Amino acid sequence: AQSVTQLGSHVSVSEGALVLLRCNYSSSVPPYLFWYVQYPNQGLQLLLKYTSAATLVKGINGFEAEFKKSETSFHLTKPSAHMSDAAEYFCAVSSSNTGKLIFGQGTTLQVKP
Amino acid sequence: DAMVIQNPRYQVTQFGKPVTLSCSQTLNHNVMYWYQQKSSQAPKLLFHYYDKDFNNEADTPDNFQSRRPNTSFCFLDIRSPGLGDAAMYLCATSRDLREETQYFGPGTRLLVL
Numbered sequence: 001a002q003s004v005t006q007l008g009s010h011v012s013v014s015e016g017a018l019v020l021l022r023c024n025y026s027s028s029v030p031p032y033l034f035w036y037v038q039y040p041n042q043g044l045q046l047l048l049k050y051t052s053a054a055t056l057v058k059g060i061n062g063f064e065a066e067f068k069k070s071e072t073s074f075h076l077t078k079p080s081a082h083m084s085d086a087a088e089y090f091c092a093v094s095s096s097n098t099g100k101l102i103f104g105q106g107t108t109l110q111v112k113p
Numbered sequence: 114d115a116m117v118i119q120n121p122r123y124q125v126t127q128f129g130k131p132v133t134l135s136c137s138q139t140l141n142h143n144v145m146y147w148y149q150q151k152s153s154q155a156p157k158l159l160f161h162y163y164d165k166d167f168n169n170e171a172d173t174p175d176n177f178q179s180r181r182p183n184t185s186f187c188f189l190d191i192r193s194p195g196l197g198d199a200a201m202y203l204c205a206t207s208r209d210l211r212e213e214t215q216y217f218g219p220g221t222r223l224l225v226l
Contacts, residue, residue, distance in 0.1 A: 034214070043117075043203050043217035044156070090155060099210035103155035 002027045002093050006104035014112050019063075019078040021107050023091035026072065032094040033074045034101070035065055039087045047089075050074060061085070086111045116140070117218035119204050125224045126194050134189040134221045136204030144210055145187040147179060148203040150220070156203055162187060163210060191223075199225045 007022040025031055030052055036044040048059025055067045065076045074091060091104040118137045126132040136145065144163050148156035160169045162181045176198070178190040191198055201220045207213040 036217075041201075041220070041222060043119075043219045044205075045217070046214055049214055094211070094213075096211075099207075099213065100158060100161075101156075101215055106153070106155055108153075 002031065002095055002102055004091050004093050004102055004104040006089075006091050006107050008107055009105060010108045010110065012110040012112060013081045015083055016080050019076070019081045019085065019109065021076040021089050021091075021109065023065075023074045023076065023104060024072050025074060025091075025093050027093060027096070029096045031096075033065075033067065034092045034094070035059065035063070035074075035076050036090045036092065037061075037087050038090065038106075044090065047076070081109075081111045083111050083113065085109060117204055117206055117216055119202075119218040119221050121221060122219060123222045123224070125226060126191075127226050128196065129193045132191050132194055132223070134191075134202050134204075134223070136187045136189070136218055137185050138187075138204075138206045138216075138218075139185070140206055140208075140216060141184060142206035142208050142216075143184075144207045144213075145181060146205040146207075146215065147177075147187070147189050148205065149198075150201040150203055152200075159189070194223070194225045196225050199223055 003026045005024045033050040035047040048057045050067045058064045063078045089107045092101045120135045146161040147159045150156040159173045181187045203220045204218040205215040207215045
């Protein structure tokens with residue numbers, strides 16, 4: 001069965017600092033992986049998607065993620081945090097059997113001035 | 114712009130009083146999903162429609178029903194809301210079931226008094 005684990009339920013960074021949100025997956029087949037962002041009282045917005053075309057995936061708002069098969073990881077990074085990046089971030093894998101999204105537990109990103 | 118629309122954004126109902134949440138899409142996607150999201154948790158899939166085919170998750174309570182009268186619209190009916198049903202309800206769409214990006218609406222926040 002496929003699964004996703006996000007390490008760290010809360011991450012706090014200073015404005016301008018590197019953002020690193022960790023995601024590890026478990027899958028016996030090549031996975032389709034997603035990062036979504038959710039602002040308070042909003043729906044989920046797609047940040048980026050890995051589909052095996054390239055291991056480094058660039059997304060919106062300056063975010064990118066690198067697929068590392070050897071580490072079964074798909075960590076999300078941004079070189080310089082903005083106050084507007086404060087939100088909840090979800091990593092997800094698309095089930096190879098059903099296509100359903102399997103979400104991680106979410107990571108709350110706090111950005112301090 | 115093509116999008117997923119949810120109405121209302123906030124809904125207050127009374128304990129036991131039926132309530133209907135609405136979702137519409139202009140993406141012409143085949144699949145529509147309903148998720149329940151409680152505070153500080155990942156979204157939980159309730160059911161989905163692939164075209165007119167309804168697929169219920171095994172652990173979705175009977176209290177929750179759905180209708181999809183046409184491609185564009187999908188409704189979530191809660192027959193007898195309990196206090197535990199207070200949550201954010203998210204509608205999402207995708208072109209197909211497998212390996213496809215899901216696009217989320219802004220959500221409806223349900224409060225049960």
